[in-house]
Amino acid sequence: MSSDPCSFCSFTRCVTKHLNLNLHLDFDRRVIRGKVALTVEALEDRFSALTLDTRDLKIVSVSANGQPACFNLGPKHSFKGTPLDISLPFDISRGQHVIMEVTYETSPSASALQWLTPEQTAGKKHPYLFSQCQAHHCRSMVPCQDSPSIKHTYYAQVNVPKDLVAVMSAMRDGQEVDPQDNNRIIYKFRQPVPMPSYLIAIVVGALESREIGPRSRVWSEKEFVDKAAFEFSETETMLKTAEDLAGPYVWGQYDILVLPPSFPYGGMENPCLTFATPTLLAGDKSLSNVIAHEISHSWTGNLVTNKTWEHFWLNEGHTVYLERMISRCMESEQFRQFKAMGGWKDLQDSVNTFGANNPLTNLVPSLQDVDPDDAFSSVPYEKGFALLYHLEELMGGPEVFMGFVKSYIQLFAYSSVTTEEWKNYLFTYFKDKVDVLNKVDWNAWMFTPGMPPVKPQYDSTLADACITLSQKWIKAKEQDLSSFKESDVKMLSSHQLTEFLSLLLQENPLPLTHVKKMQEVYDLNARTNSEIRFRWLRLCVRSRWEESVPLALKMATEQGRMKFTRPLFREVVNFEKYRDQAVQLFLAHRAGMHPVTAGLIAKDLKVNTSDGTSQ
Amino acid sequence: MSSDPCSFCSFTRCVTKHLNLNLHLDFDRRVIRGKVALTVEALEDRFSALTLDTRDLKIVSVSANGQPACFNLGPKHSFKGTPLDISLPFDISRGQHVIMEVTYETSPSASALQWLTPEQTAGKKHPYLFSQCQAHHCRSMVPCQDSPSIKHTYYAQVNVPKDLVAVMSAMRDGQEVDPQDNNRIIYKFRQPVPMPSYLIAIVVGALESREIGPRSRVWSEKEFVDKAAFEFSETETMLKTAEDLAGPYVWGQYDILVLPPSFPYGGMENPCLTFATPTLLAGDKSLSNVIAHEISHSWTGNLVTNKTWEHFWLNEGHTVYLERMISRCMESEQFRQFKAMGGWKDLQDSVNTFGANNPLTNLVPSLQDVDPDDAFSSVPYEKGFALLYHLEELMGGPEVFMGFVKSYIQLFAYSSVTTEEWKNYLFTYFKDKVDVLNKVDWNAWMFTPGMPPVKPQYDSTLADACITLSQKWIKAKEQDLSSFKESDVKMLSSHQLTEFLSLLLQENPLPLTHVKKMQEVYDLNARTNSEIRFRWLRLCVRSRWEESVPLALKMATEQGRMKFTRPLFREVVNFEKYRDQAVQLFLAHRAGMHPVTAGLIAKDLKVNTSDGTSQ
Ligand SMILES: [Zn+2]
Numbered sequence A, B: 001m002s003s004d005p006c007s008f009c010s011f012t013r014c015v016t017k018h019l020n021l022n023l024h025l026d027f028d029r030r031v032i033r034g035k036v037a038l039t040v041e042a043l044e045d046r047f048s049a050l051t052l053d054t055r056d057l058k059i060v061s062v063s064a065n066g067q068p069a070c071f072n073l074g075p076k077h078s079f080k081g082t083p084l085d086i087s088l089p090f091d092i093s094r095g096q097h098v099i100m101e102v103t104y105e106t107s108p109s110a111s112a113l114q115w116l117t118p119e120q121t122a123g124k125k126h127p128y129l130f131s132q133c134q135a136h137h138c139r140s141m142v143p144c145q146d147s148p149s150i151k152h153t154y155y156a157q158v159n160v161p162k163d164l165v166a167v168m169s170a171m172r173d174g175q176e177v178d179p180q181d182n183n184r185i186i187y188k189f190r191q192p193v194p195m196p197s198y199l200i201a202i203v204v205g206a207l208e209s210r211e212i213g214p215r216s217r218v219w220s221e222k223e224f225v226d227k228a229a230f231e232f233s234e235t236e237t238m239l240k241t242a243e244d245l246a247g248p249y250v251w252g253q254y255d256i257l258v259l260p261p262s263f264p265y266g267g268m269e270n271p272c273l274t275f276a277t278p279t280l281l282a283g284d285k286s287l288s289n290v291i292a293h294e295i296s297h298s299w300t301g302n303l304v305t306n307k308t309w310e311h312f313w314l315n316e317g318h319t320v321y322l323e324r325m326i327s328r329c330m331e332s333e334q335f336r337q338f339k340a341m342g343g344w345k346d347l348q349d350s351v352n353t354f355g356a357n358n359p360l361t362n363l364v365p366s367l368q369d370v371d372p373d374d375a376f377s378s379v380p381y382e383k384g385f386a387l388l389y390h391l392e393e394l395m396g397g398p399e400v401f402m403g404f405v406k407s408y409i410q411l412f413a414y415s416s417v418t419t420e421e422w423k424n425y426l427f428t429y430f431k432d433k434v435d436v437l438n439k440v441d442w443n444a445w446m447f448t449p450g451m452p453p454v455k456p457q458y459d460s461t462l463a464d465a466c467i468t469l470s471q472k473w474i475k476a477k478e479q480d481l482s483s484f485k486e487s488d489v490k491m492l493s494s495h496q497l498t499e500f501l502s503l504l505l506q507e508n509p510l511p512l513t514h515v516k517k518m519q520e521v522y523d524l525n526a527r528t529n530s531e532i533r534f535r536w537l538r539l540c541v542r543s544r545w546e547e548s549v550p551l552a553l554k555m556a557t558e559q560g561r562m563k564f565t566r567p568l569f570r571e572v573v574n575f576e577k578y579r580d581q582a583v584q585l586f587l588a589h590r591a592g593m594h595p596v597t598a599g600l601i602a603k604d605l606k607v608n609t610s611d612g613t614s615q
């Protein structure tokens, strides 16, 4: 395979080995003025032209080894951005290096970035910037070979106003006052481990930090540092557990940064600095599996990387598998089984949302002409996990299969991998069980939409109480409602409460009487745990409890984690009476939302992206 | 530690990431005209000057990113060569790359290289060139940061006369006719795994090759290809065994090249292309442990590298340990024990040669003002192995200790390591046995000359027959000699015969009558196995059997493996009557000898290096 469907770059003609970044943040204009020096290695002889990915970048100049180079921006693509074609003023041969320097400026609407006003922050005094590059947004921040097939080290100097602190997905390498402007500081960062462009990340804001372990700090605005330090106190234990499972942690530091509420994902595995949504701050560490997930990415994803986004399941399926192995080690096997069951439900949810025939529900989808943001779902995570768990069952259990996973990580460390390479190694590692592997319906698992061909048998011990209770509600007639009491949920963990609600969401909506009774006896409105609240409000809206609509819209807009915000908006939009209100609310908030979130909700709501008219 | 005592370079001011080599071999003048582009990363801000190691190089020009750079060759050191100080025409900052290009020419007396006349080859028709860079000779072939603390990838184009074939320590990357001279060919090589400069290697000659495994070929002049293919047929088995022990083999190809007889070492672990002495071609695979040793270096040495030559035991001790683990797997534990006993004897030999108080017999010697070639001995190999074996005994046996070795390799892969870092990890890995580790006399093992403080208990099962027989000879009076018969040695393997002779060499010389009897009954003169012949001839010379002197001198000069040649010369020189003959023979051969071998023998024989007068 010589091309990445999500990038304009070739990874067979040249490869970037190092980026040297100089970024100057202009909060007034909401642009980054940047200069990047890419150390590029030619893979072909008579190499004299290369293409970099850009998106909405203004290119000021390009040079090669200090000599001016001609460049041309090609046509702008609907989602891949704009190719930057560069002609070198000389030829180089295969194996030779050239230093390409590009000076440029980002657009205020750069898709990788969200610029926040002080009002949008916790402290209300300073602006804030954060990036989210996965999958194909780095090119809106830095011109580069924006493909996960290419790994490079990086060094960065970030120039910001002196009241602000900058952090990146790298080791912190000191800071100094800007020699040209003593109202600004230059923060320096060094990433000596080769990594793909989507893992470049930056946050600038009124940040503080606190140490939580021998190689870990939490970062956030000061309002949340202590809460985050408490919530993520298990980090070192998780890191050690992961190292025992997967091998050495090569990245040095493992910090966590809690972003403002509009951060689109639960977490992002930026090396040295996991990004986390503040919706994890439940107060009781109950949502720490997201941290276990991001920690696991330090191996599966960051050390061994999917070669293109069509192989994204390699990143996410293995990471969910490792995440749940950490749960097994830190809690119990029963808890892992419980989480696996929950994951199967999330998979069903995604398949229902996309449609069981939608090829985007393939484990290995084609992404020709597909915007990776549109393709994003639980499928690579949970169909990926289900496949690995199924193989675990076939190969002889968790210890046996972890032997393979650990070995796979070691073999492919520092490189980018395809499904075929993974599968070939599976067959090599388990050469004594090839007959068993050959009975797996690989075509169905990999290349067929919908639910997997096999459903693993999960241990329902921890789920039984949830199943029993949800069934009781589902079967209850109005006269049965008085049998429900607060004590029904007293012994349920927050995980089990979440699962109880997930089970109910799979069924037809409950009658309104039931939902009102549930609130009366369980007071779920008081539960601030975001996973619980998210499911509870969906349940209420589906049951047409009108008082829940403003609560759902409030949750949808007060935070921007797409896992919550998109379904909440969709849920309200399906309540015909409130459809317009939801759309208007979205339009009112849109400008202040994260660009990717805003774009996807616009599609969900069938709102035209530029003029707000319905499509 | 910020400096390497054997190099003029700093490894804290900048590091080389990649070398792009263009080498033009001129066999008439015996020089290489070279151009090297070094991609250098600054580690300091305002970086504007760097020093490269050179030795006897003529520097033609230097540029930085295509701009001319001023340079100056400093004073020539007795063994470290000449520092090449370069001023950049601009500053760069920490994390920034610059491409330094140096055009240069090697000296005909480059210490890394031996240029052979056709007469010195097997085929007699074509000249031949080979390199041996370890420890500090790469700088006589390429200007570079010639320190094992620095690892870089490389790409090379090698331009040679069209009748010749070039190979390097890299993946072969094709060839083409020289567009400027169709009597020449350009061979291309790609080494994508970062490695230190001492592992750069080149051979040019009338080479042929034959496949011996899925990732292995043997190379040599055609006269030896089939013999080599037979001798090294176990290569793939050894590679698989090593992979099971140590982790994935990351180098791609594993080829073996059999050099002409003057190659100074038993083997050299050049990545992708082990160099081997033709004295391994015993005809019965009995000397294949050298290949197991070089294969093991693919992990310990090439993947995890000593940070400076003071920590050479990390390379060699671990490699001998792995080599003997391969023997355990492929033969038996008894055979490993047998080899370990033999190694202890080699250690005693080195300690005797250097002197028990000589600090060069420290496991971790100081190499300030010490030529690494002078320091070279069995000490890092066998004192290193003895330490690791001792720790294996303390920690709970070979499986337990291999767990540490495998983990150490994985942790430090792609980096350079000091003894302290190794020791810290030992204590981390065996944290539950720290009390046992604390009882080890680390100061005696590491920093005290002479034999180790503890002698491990080895299983003598396979050695018993050798011990019994040698004792019989040692205790025999003249009237007992008739009791010796050919059948004494009939059941001994060549390994055991070698050990039998080693045991005799440890004792006082046998009377001449005994040695003559030994020849009569055992016909050891007929044994062509080089390890046997080497010991046998030393025994004979020591016992003053005058007819053996020309045989010893013949072996010393027909091949140039220093393990054999140096002791054979020393042995004859100690036979006062033949001293002058030995010295004259050396002087006569010197010009055609390998430069490092010639230099060391001159020191052994106390012959002045330039005018042949005795010192
Ligand atoms: Zn993930």
Ligand SMILES: [Zn+2]
Binding pocket: B293, B297, B315, B316, B319
């Ligand atoms: Zn060695």
